[in-house]
């Protein structure tokens with residue numbers, strides 16, 4: 001007799017540990033627990049297992065060179081090409097199989113399938129075009145593109161010729177594009193005319209052009225993919241030095257470009273991410289270590305096999321898309337899905353329709369999306385057959401047990417393991433999560449560190465905390481996928497990630513500890529629950545935003561004297577931006593001002609950073625030394641009991657602000 005729904009809900013509610021389904025274990029890429037022990041005994045040689053997933057032009061001599069910490073080098077002496085690893089080597093056996101299944105947002109449009117053969121051809125043609133335009137080895141090419149297939153084509157074309165890419169999320173503003181191009185001294189841009197959002201075409205080229213206006217050096221060439229073109233009507237006039245993507249590819253039809261052998265430690269790409277200061281950090285990833293890491297984790301954690309149709313709903317403009325839509329899955333020769341649009345267009349079942357239509361085997365998404373699905377209700381997934389799914393994953397922020405269980409039951413039909421994967425732009429790939437064919441799952445807890453990963457939870461002195469106590473997450477040994485430095489800024493690299501817990505004078509690896517700036521706790525079984533950032537970085541819908549970046553956008557608005565930004569908890573997005581603003585004399589604290597502030601943030605960063613609340617206040621709570629007490633502002637945003645106010649210079653301001661927030 002099947003359980004009735006109420007019984008089932010009650011049982012799920014109480015259950016705090018879930019075993020991997022037998023049907024999954026039987027076929028899992030990794031199903032033997034001994035891997036943990038084996039990797040520990042054999043560290044760092046264990047990582048040969050990851051390197052073995054790749055084809056090398058020249059074999060490496062050493063797995064890890066730790067002679068100059070924290071500037072570790074992996075697979076030294078080895079040479080390889082990432083594009084050849086993601087494409088060429090699959091041609092013989094899988095040339096006719098789909099590499100990318102792309103689904104555009106408009107429902108009446110034809111979707112596109114790129115077989116490995118087709119993707120290889122277009123990557124070669126575009127690589128030839130880039131070379132022709134003067135892109136040389138080590139030139140940084142910026143991409144400012146949405147979820148269209150030409151984005152992975154451009155990334156792989158760059159990888160083919162040894163030009164690092166720097167992808168800027170399409171939702172970022174023109175200013176954000178300019179800042180990143182300036183920081184990377186990037187002289188080439190690949191962008192597009194526009195794309196679709198909730199059914200409407202959205203102009204993107206104007207924003208790109210505006211960004212180009214802010215670039216301080218000469219830009220050699222811009223390539224524009226005409227996603228919105230109708231027939232031969234370009235819709236946009238391209239300026240001098242701007243090339244239509246389709247023309248370039250046609251001009252180089254059938255050309256092949258020999259993949260450049262890159263040193264394992266050569267830069268594959270840069271990715272700018274938010275940090276504590278207003279200036280984004282250029283995280284540098286390398287060819288050998290990064291590719292080995294993403295391939296190995298795709299295989300071990302996402303259980304990717306060549307015959308899968310694997311679906312990650314992230315945007316390629318963020319690290320998740322780089323690692324787990326493009327590099328990891330394609331290195332393994334599987335079919336990777338890409339969806340252009342939002343999950344609620346034309347209706348709230350769009351993702352489920354895609355899973356059903358393509359028989360997707362894995363779904364990797366963010367807790368914020370799961371919370372939205374939960375809010376929308378079960379009728380949407382119930383419209384579709386989701387039985388093709390074998391594994392579910394989440395990434396980007398902590399997932400609350402209720403959302404985990406909803407995902408497990410209503411999407412996975414209690415038949416798919418869930419991997420809650422903790423990692424960062426800087427780690428290149430997953431670090432803490434369960435191996436799905438091996439480990440018990442505990443909703444809300446990411447799991448133990450992966451085999452070979454030495455992650456711990458420590459106190460301020462660096463000593464491991466007792467089970468159940470809160471502390472800070474650290475990684476005490478290097479790993480192949482790690483960032484190598486911040487672009488052109490070794491000093492900031494050490495300051496940001498290592499200084500806290502390392503003896504920075506030492507050249508012994510054991511004295512160096514990586515600090516991801518996350519709070520965490522650990523249980524008796526070594527399962528880590530990540531509690532969130534401990535620096536001034538917010539996590540809105542799984543997207544990383546620096547409070548300083550948002551504050552400087554707000555103080556850039558005419559009439560704003562001072563601003564403080566903190567995160568308030570939000571049912572769907574996890575955190576929401578709360579902005580406390582002091583206006584200058586003579587400016588009204590009215591709706592118009594509020595709108596100008598939101599617009600200011602939009603144009604400096606992008607809509608994702610828009611404040612949910614703008615609270616005008618005559619003063620900000622400050623310590624006697626003049627430091628803003630953000631903790632109090634956070635307590636107010638979250639409607640929590642206030643922490644200690646005794647060190648405040650101006651304690652009265654707190655109750656004033658509280659009244660304003662509750663009165664809003």
Ligand code: PRX
Nearest residue numbers: 395396397398420421422423424425530544
């Ligand atoms: O705070 C952690 C949170 O996201 C941060 C990294 O953000 P970003 O570099 O943008 O990369 C996101 C995609 C990997 C982390 O420092 N985070 C990421 N995954 C989890 C998480 N917090 C809790 N649980 C996770 N699974």
